[in-house]
Amino acid sequence: MSAILGIDLGTTNSEVALLRDGRPHIIPVDGEPIMPSCVGIDPEGHLLVGRTAKNQMAAAPEATILSIKRQMGQNVEITLADRRFSPETISALILGKLKTAAEAFLGEPVTEAVITVPAYFDDAQRKATQNAGTLAGLEVRRIINEPTAAALAYDAHTATDQTVLVYDLGGGTFDASLVVVQSGVVEVKASHGDTHLGGDDFDALLMNHADQHFFDTHGIRLTEDLKARNRLWAAVEKAKRELSDAPFARIREEYLLEDHHLDLELSRLDYEEMIRPLLRKTMDCVHRCLKDAAILPGQVDKVILVGGASRTPMVAHMVREAIGCDPQHAIDPDLIVAMGAAIQAGVINGQQTHSVLVDITPYTFGTSAAGLHAGQWRTDLFVPLIHRGTALPSRKSEAFATMVDGQAAVDVRIHQGEAPFAEDNIFIGNFMVEGLDQEAAAGNEIILTLALDLSGMLEVTALEKHTGLSKTVTMQTGEQGDRFDIAHAREQLSAMMGAKAPDTGSGEAQNPSGRPALIAAAKALRKRAVALIDVIDATDAEELQNLLTDSQEAIGGGDMDRLARINDSLGDMLFYLED
Ligand code: AMP
Numbered sequence: 001m002s003a004i005l006g007i008d009l010g011t012t013n014s015e016v017a018l019l020r021d022g023r024p025h026i027i028p029v030d031g032e033p034i035m036p037s038c039v040g041i042d043p044e045g046h047l048l049v050g051r052t053a054k055n056q057m058a059a060a061p062e063a064t065i066l067s068i069k070r071q072m073g074q075n076v077e078i079t080l081a082d083r084r085f086s087p088e089t090i091s092a093l094i095l096g097k098l099k100t101a102a103e104a105f106l107g108e109p110v111t112e113a114v115i116t117v118p119a120y121f122d123d124a125q126r127k128a129t130q131n132a133g134t135l136a137g138l139e140v141r142r143i144i145n146e147p148t149a150a151a152l153a154y155d156a157h158t159a160t161d162q163t164v165l166v167y168d169l170g171g172g173t174f175d176a177s178l179v180v181v182q183s184g185v186v187e188v189k190a191s192h193g194d195t196h197l198g199g200d201d202f203d204a205l206l207m208n209h210a211d212q213h214f215f216d217t218h219g220i221r222l223t224e225d226l227k228a229r230n231r232l233w234a235a236v237e238k239a240k241r242e243l244s245d246a247p248f249a250r251i252r253e254e255y256l257l258e259d260h261h262l263d264l265e266l267s268r269l270d271y272e273e274m275i276r277p278l279l280r281k282t283m284d285c286v287h288r289c290l291k292d293a294a295i296l297p298g299q300v301d302k303v304i305l306v307g308g309a310s311r312t313p314m315v316a317h318m319v320r321e322a323i324g325c326d327p328q329h330a331i332d333p334d335l336i337v338a339m340g341a342a343i344q345a346g347v348i349n350g351q352q353t354h355s356v357l358v359d360i361t362p363y364t365f366g367t368s369a370a371g372l373h374a375g376q377w378r379t380d381l382f383v384p385l386i387h388r389g390t391a392l393p394s395r396k397s398e399a400f401a402t403m404v405d406g407q408a409a410v411d412v413r414i415h416q417g418e419a420p421f422a423e424d425n426i427f428i429g430n431f432m433v434e435g436l437d438q439e440a441a442a443g444n445e446i447i448l449t450l451a452l453d454l455s456g457m458l459e460v461t462a463l464e465k466h467t468g469l470s471k472t473v474t475m476q477t478g479e480q481g482d483r484f485d486i487a488h489a490r491e492q493l494s495a496m497m498g499a500k501a502p503d504t505g506s507g508e509a510q511n512p513s514g515r516p517a518l519i520a521a522a523k524a525l526r527k528r529a530v531a532l533i534d535v536i537d538a539t540d541a542e543e544l545q546n547l548l549t550d551s552q553e554a555i556g557g558g559d560m561d562r563l564a565r566i567n568d569s570l571g572d573m574l575f576y577l578e579d
Helices: 051-056 087-106 123-135 146-155 199-218 226-243 268-292 313-323 336-348 486-499 515-532 538-557 560-578
Strands: 004-009 013-020 023-026 038-041 047-049 064-066 078-080 083-085 112-117 139-145 162-169 174-182 185-194 248-257 260-267 302-306 365-373 376-386 394-401 409-416 426-434 445-452 457-464 470-476
Touching (some): 004 146, 023 336, 038 051, 064 078, 083 087, 112 123, 112 146, 139 146, 199 248, 226 260, 226 268, 260 268, 365 394, 376 445, 409 470, 426 457, 426 470, 515 560
Antiparallel strands (some): 004 013, 013 023, 038 047, 038 064, 078 083, 174 185, 365 409, 394 445, 457 470
């Protein structure tokens, strides 16, 4: 069974996780659990993704992009060093790098993922996320809400019903969600947020403060110089993090502008006064969210903090005051969403988890039929069979009847949506059931059954009741119709990568048939070889060991041609030895 990844595609940072032995594990990218959601182009024209891109942000802001998530679902173009990208393509590069890291970690190719999105994301934003996954070579098995994922990660060990408040303060966005876990079903009851409020705004306040200090000392405005501004941003962001653990932080930047230095001490108390109005705004969202869900603060069983900026001590303090319970701290707020996504991925994959939670369908599925609507006869009514919010897997049947005597066939048409008329909903697919009993009068009963499995596959069966004649068709569900041309974007991307393949040493996202695939294949072969080395004769073992050493050298030296040849030799030898 190949792995399905759980991915938190975040505004500022992204993470990838995997369910193993019933528990989620974070997969390191470039040796770190968190990868900046940053893409750039270096001076030689190579694509950079993650930490390396973030590192060049201060020096080359025009060739680097962070926070692409804010533009997902918009028909915009992003220009980086004269090259144009869609938001989907930038996100695909981020996802591609996570995929490559997972493949290197596992030693085998990975082609499927569950990706999280904010609860407030609309269809266009969700679809754009799905397209980015496809573009990165990942089949997106499910898009799940970030607060649902967070609740999944926390509730993986409990079977009790819970009312959970998820407070998610990231780099650029805030949202509060009320999640109810009931009989193993996780449901977001209400979500409220601000798409332009997050840790970046705290940085901006600190930047203004530092800029004023610099101006008072040297009479020059720092923020008018792009490079100095970016250096200052990196410095205040670091100081901000330090203030989460210490009462004071010092910013020292030499030769920040011309020959002037910046030397400034910040106190947590002063910082808290600066950000208090912004944190108050987050609490307003929390209250609105509780109101929408018709829940009183005292009815909340648990508060989960998500997102890097929720580490600010004042957040826990304000939440405690407003809700009356201590927020949970057991799971790292940066990693919790990816861990929940990995749990969901494991459930889809049929893996054993310690979780009792089950998934729900976010869509209603049904068929079109004739009938009365508001006293009028219509032939295009939508009859829902599986309702939105139903726990999966689900199987629902309904009896329908033929319209005329001797009717030989019926056209079964399946739609997704909530509108009363079929054509206003999304058309999923149709099939004909032919060869019905021609002797039967109108009213010949046809039983329609819809079965939706955990992976969102919908199986539709139509059965002529009195003869047993039946037909079953499997349909792929999800949003249909899309302005984004995947094939075109994929061509553009591979042309771009082919022309300037990323620097092999930095592990950037690449063409799936290139370096990552070779390394993944090498790792899988090495694993098989290591398992054999102790049980084969000494001469074979020596030959195998030499190939293993060569393979390690080729990977270390980035020599992919050599690695391809060694992979072939290893494959041949294993074929002979394993036989
Ligand atoms: P996220 O989008 O969840 O990755 O959150 C990123 C935001 O969290 C950025 O604004 C970071 O500066 C901020 N952040 C990360 N760690 C801390 C910390 N220890 N204290 C305060 N803010 C932090």
